[in-house]
Amino acid sequence: MFNEYSAKDPLRIFEEINNIIDLLYITQCRTTRNALLNRLRRLLAVLVSAARPGAPYGAVIPAGNSMAMQTPYDPPALSGPAPTAPMQNIRQAMDQRTFTAAQLAQYNGKGENPAYVAVNGVVYDVTDQPGWAAGSHFGLKSGLDQTSAYISCHTGQPMLERLEVVGRLVK
């Protein structure tokens, strides 16, 4: 289940395109390859529509931006150059809400609590993610910092972009 980015989010589109290209280098499965190629085509269609003369967000798409090289587990930096609009939204979400490890532990997908996990200091909502049925995923539980598990299994894959950022993890 992919997020449908709008043309307002060109940086996230570039980021995912870059990750898909990485994945295409290593995948041997024809079905996966075809799914990735289809996804590439859809992302390009969004960019093409944005680049057309008169398109409302056409001018926003930067050429050769540095975000294209960002890895999916590398969260947006909290300091540095001024962010563009979509990144600003993520930063706002991260700044608005913070979680200690103890607070994060409550969000285990049980009872009244949605399922959150932290990766590289960013807290994501996985409640409705298909792979996180009932708040667990391949034996991993929500409510925890899963950075090392993420890096060992999903490096180079466009996973985190699909998730809603709900805050950041603090000590």
Next chain:
Amino acid sequence: MTKSEPCPAMEQSRMSAKELLFDAEGKIKDGTLQKQNLIWLELTGCSGNIISLLNGADPGFFYLLTAMTNFLYNNTLMSAQGENAMELFYSALKGDFILAVEGAVSTRDGGIFTVIGQYKGEPVTALRAVREAGEKASHVIAVGACASHGGVSAAYPNPAECIPVKAALTRKVINLPGCPCHPDWFLGTLAHLLMYGEPELDGMGRPVLFYGDTIHTHCERRSYFDNGIFAKKLGDPECMFKLGCRGPVTRADCPVRKWNGYVNWPVGADATCIGCAQFGFPDAMEPFVSFDTYRGENDA
């Protein structure tokens, strides 16, 4: 296409193993294809995969036994016993053969926790048998969860230190995970090997033909998931995502192929998919069912 007609794509997928098998039978009959020897080793497991294979239908086990292969050895089904059985095993190793392995490989204390027989006064451990046969076979097929990735035999705390077949050998292994393996997955893979060689495999060594999509992709309750309508208890007709269904992370064609003579499958019988065909089962797929799941404000 009317409602009573099956989806052609689904029907094509369901018929994939049968077509391979009938093609192989035709080629063997007209002499353009030779039968090959087959050895089926049962190691550290529960016999579930050979029982599943016996449950195969149209064509089934008898077809495998008589029309497709020279079935030389199986430690569960063969009539020979004791040293005589092991004599048959070692004589079979002298020729060309395809090796199917069911069960994991116990390695603790030199593998002595699983002994499949005695040969010349020495115990033949699972570890020894799979290495002796595995390095000589033309192809090795790991049948079922335990052989493919350790499965139940290697579940925590893994007292016999079981490992998958691939980890015990230094060669390529075709993995057919599933607890048990569907008869079609094995028979279809075998027919492909006989006619065309190795089928296309994914990064985990599974044939894309049978493991190309997730359970979730073709699940009959998928529209409920897409609309956010979830079952609250087993027996409800909606998507069992909130009950902990592992269909979204499990690659297999169960929704299309179904089980027990193509009659039904777990979700069709109101049970969650427990991910038995996914690597890491059972530990990584637990809990199999959850009831106290967060449902959000609109679905409490």
